[in-house]
Each structure stands twice: as structure tokens, then as C-alpha cells.
Amino acid sequence: MNTVITGLQWGDEGKGKIVDYLTETADVVIRGQGGNNAGHTVIAKGTKYVLHLLPSGILWDNKINVIGNGVVLDPIGLVSEISRIESQGISITPEKLLISDRAHVVLPFHKELDAAREISLGDQKIGTTKRGIGPTYADKINRCGIRMADLLNRPFAEAQITKRTLEVNEILSKFELPTFTPEQVISETFAAFERLASHVTNTIPILHKAWKDGKSLLFEGAQGTLLDIDFGTYPFVTSSNTTAGGSTTGTGLPPTAIQEVIGVCKAYTTRVGSGPFPTGDEGLSDYLHNLGREFGATTGRPRGCGWLDTVLLRFACMVNGVTGLAVTNLDGLDEYEELKICVAYDVDGSRHDLPPADRSAWDRATPIYVSLPGWKQDTTSCTTYDDLPPNAKAYLKKFSELCGAPITFVGVGPDRVQTIKV
Numbered sequence: 001m002n003t004v005i006t007g008l009q010w011g012d013e014g015k016g017k018i019v020d021y022l023t024e025t026a027d028v029v030i031r032g033q034g035g036n037n038a039g040h041t042v043i044a045k046g047t048k049y050v051l052h053l054l055p056s057g058i059l060w061d062n063k064i065n066v067i068g069n070g071v072v073l074d075p076i077g078l079v080s081e082i083s084r085i086e087s088q089g090i091s092i093t094p095e096k097l098l099i100s101d102r103a104h105v106v107l108p109f110h111k112e113l114d115a116a117r118e119i120s121l122g123d124q125k126i127g128t129t130k131r132g133i134g135p136t137y138a139d140k141i142n143r144c145g146i147r148m149a150d151l152l153n154r155p156f157a158e159a160q161i162t163k164r165t166l167e168v169n170e171i172l173s174k175f176e177l178p179t180f181t182p183e184q185v186i187s188e189t190f191a192a193f194e195r196l197a198s199h200v201t202n203t204i205p206i207l208h209k210a211w212k213d214g215k216s217l218l219f220e221g222a223q224g225t226l227l228d229i230d231f232g233t234y235p236f237v238t239s240s241n242t243t244a245g246g247s248t249t250g251t252g253l254p255p256t257a258i259q260e261v262i263g264v265c266k267a268y269t270t271r272v273g274s275g276p277f278p279t280g281d282e283g284l285s286d287y288l289h290n291l292g293r294e295f296g297a298t299t300g301r302p303r304g305c306g307w308l309d310t311v312l313l314r315f316a317c318m319v320n321g322v323t324g325l326a327v328t329n330l331d332g333l334d335e336y337e338e339l340k341i342c343v344a345y346d347v348d349g350s351r352h353d354l355p356p357a358d359r360s361a362w363d364r365a366t367p368i369y370v371s372l373p374g375w376k377q378d379t380t381s382c383t384t385y386d387d388l389p390p391n392a393k394a395y396l397k398k399f400s401e402l403c404g405a406p407i408t409f410v411g412v413g414p415d416r417v418q419t420i421k422v
């Protein structure tokens with residue numbers, strides 16, 4: 001079975017854990033978009049691993065992990081991630097980790113450009129992770145980016161980097177931000193690239209061979225549908241297609257290679273960064289933060305928390321073609337008295353079952369809720385669906401009906417074993 005795992009909310013849905021769970025039966029785990037803005041926390045055998053660019057399959061022996069062409073790769077960030085994971089006892093060899101030669105390179109100045117853009121937006125800032133993701137994708141689309149294959153040809157790469165650094169310095173100077181010498185960018189980039197060069201290859205024929213040989217492929221989505229550049233809450237989005245389609249354009253495998261799409265979502269909603277959040281709720285945020293939950297894996301920022309929003313999830317299930325829902329963090333709601341679910345928005349007196357494209361409508365979108373009784377019971381040791389309290393099952397049933405997709409997994413804790421297969 002070839003499976004896409006995609007986030008259905010604003011990222012941080014717990015995809016890392018579901019990927020890790022499904023990796024057991026996968027042969028190849030592939031990232032097709034995003035960069036080290038992503039943060040996947042996986043807890044395996046009591047050890048916590050935080051992954052940014054590395055596919056979650058890296059924690060297993062004998063799995064192939066691919067960073068596809070659609071990813072933007074920061075060599076400095078990846079090398080420090082590799083060192084950190086290796087220091088936790090995981091070996092990362094060229095046989096285990098393959099990097100597409102078509103992946104675009106995040107250069108040090110992209111991070112400064114990210115900061116410059118945020119400054120210029122003032123109180124309209126996106127709240128980016130400042131990892132240089134948007135500017136690197138912008139260079140890709142603007143056809144002035146550097147790809148991993150270019151770094152294999154050092155004289156060519158040096159000329160390209162020099163040209164682009166000088167152009168970028170003009171923008172940075174305007175914002176009184178630090179500028180770069182081309183030599184600095186080149187030396188920092190190549191110092192890191194040395195560790196990565198043996199991993200860089202044309203991943204497309206390798207992936208096609210794996211597909212034709214009947215290997216099981218797992219596409220690991222990063223971020224979430226509402227951060228998708230096309231389908232998200234634009235402009236408060238990331239710069240890639242985080243939805244299922246990104247798994248094909250970002251890897252070179254065709255849509256016909258995909259057999260199922262698992263949509264991962266929390267039992268409630270969270271978001272970091274700026275932008276619309278109709279079901280955001282201070283009481284629920286305080287409650288979850290007091291439990292020590294909902295702090296970002298990449299930045300440590302507290303995430304805003306809110307009630308389940310099935311307007312957004314219904315849309316996310318549509319655009320991704322979700323065949324099964326993986327609901328995570330159900331245990332986060334264990335002690336809550338009464339749970340709300342948003343079923344539609346009221347915008348200026350008219351009912352919306354799907355999110356608006358008009359960005360000004362978000363400010364006027366008032367959630368229409370239904371309320372369900374909580375279960376007030378610890379679910380963390382439930383191992384089957386039947387073990388769950390009746391009110392938790394009723395909540396999940398309503399959830400599934402409103403989203404129009406069946407539930408296939410329920411997460412009741414951070415460990416690999418706390419995942420119920422439905």
C-alpha cells in the first residue's frame with residue numbers, strides 16, 4: 001500500500017507519530033515539500049526525537065528515506081539535525097538517506113530575507129519560522145534558486161551564489177539588516193554540504209524502481225492543509241503545497257502511485273503564527289498549556305488552541321481526497337466537562353459549510369457550535385476502540401460524520417504504542 005500522510009489543520013497535528021507508526025510496514029519514507037520549518041516529534045521506546053528535515057523512517061533500520069525535489073533544504077540545518085539524531089544512537093548513512101539533486105538549497109541570506117519581509121509587514125506579519133522557507137521557494141519560482149545538483153559543481157555554484165548574494169544584499173541594506181559576503185555564504189554552505197554530498201542523487205528513478213518493485217511507499221507530509229499555499233488561509237500560509245498533491249510534484253512519483261491518503265488532525269485545533277483562527281479559545285489554550293501541552297517543536301512557541309473546526313476539516317478532506325482520518329491527542333480532552341464542535345460559520349448572517357476565499361470574511365466568521373458531553377476519564381491506556389469511554393466514541397462518531405471520512409487511527413498519548421487502529 002502506498003500512503004500519503006497529510007496534515008488537515010495548521011500543522012502540528014502529530015503526523016510524525018502516525019508516520020512512525022505506519023513506517024513499520026513501509027519500505028521507503030519520502031518528504032516532498034517544506035523544509036526545516038517542520039517539526040515532527042516522535043517518541044519511540046521512551047526516547048524523544050525531534051525531526052525537522054529528516055523523514056521519520058530514519059529512526060528505523062533498513063528503511064530508505066528520501067528528501068524529494070519539492071523540499072527546500074538548508075544544508076547547515078540538516079547537518080546539525082543529523083549530528084543531533086546520530087548522537088541519540090541512530091546512524092545516518094547514504095544508503096539510508098537519499099537527497100534529491102533537484103531539491104532547492106536554503107542559503108544563509110534566505111533566512112535574513114525572511115526576517116526582512118516580516119519586518120516590512122509590521123502587524124500584518126505572517127509569523128514565519130524564519131527558516132528562509134518562503135524566500136527559497138520564491139527564488140525557485142523566480143528561477144534564480146540554487147539546487148543540490150548545482151553544489152556538486154562547485155565553480156558553477158560559486159558563481160551563482162555570488163550573483164544572488166549581491167542582489168540580495170541590496171534588499172537587506174534597505175532594511176538595515178546584516179549583509180553577506182559571497183565568500184561567507186559559499187564557505188558556510190560548502191562546509192555543511194561536505195557532510196551531505198554522498199547522499200545527493202537522482203532520487204526519481206530510485207523511487208520509480210521501488211514503486212514498480214511493489215515496495216511500500218510512505219509520503220510524509222509536513223505542515224498542514226490550512227498552511228497550503230493554494231488551499232490555506234492565505235496569506236497566512238507556508239510557501240509549498242502541503243496537501244496530497246505536493247506528494248507527487250515534490251517527489252516525481254505520479255498520482256497513480258498513491259493508494260490511500262491518511263489525514264491527520266487533532267481532536268481539537270491548534271495554530272502557531274498569525275492569521276485567522278475562528279474557533280480559537282483562551283480557556284482551552286490555558287487548560288492545555290497548563291498540562292504542558294501545545295508548545296511548538298521547532299520554535300518552542302505556545303500554540304493557540306481552539307475547538308474542533310469541521311468547516312476546515314471538511315474542506316481539508318475534500319482537497320486531499322482523505323480515505324481515513326487519524327485523530328491525535330484525544331487524551332488532551334480527557335478531563336473537559338463539555339466539548340464544542342464547530343459545524344459551520346456564520347458570515348454576515350449567511351451559513352458557510354466551507355471556508356471562504358475572501359480573506360476579509362475571516363474576521364466576520366462566527367463559529368456555529370454543537371456541544372457534546374466530555375468523558376472525564378483517562379484514555380491514555382486504551383488500546384482498542386472499544387476500550388474508549390462511550391462519550392469519547394460519540395465525539396469521534398460526530399467528528400467523522402461532519403468531516404465525511406472514516407476514522408482509522410486514534411492517538412491517546414505520545415508514545416508509539418498509544419495509537420489505536422480502528
Ligand code: IMP
Binds near residue numbers: 130132223274
Ligand atoms: P514558514 O513556513 O516558516 O514560512 O511560516 C509560514 C507559516 O507556517 C507560519 O504561520 C508558521 O508558523 C507556519 N508553519 C510552518 N511550518 C510549520 C509546522 O511545521 N507546524 C506548524 N506551523 C508551521
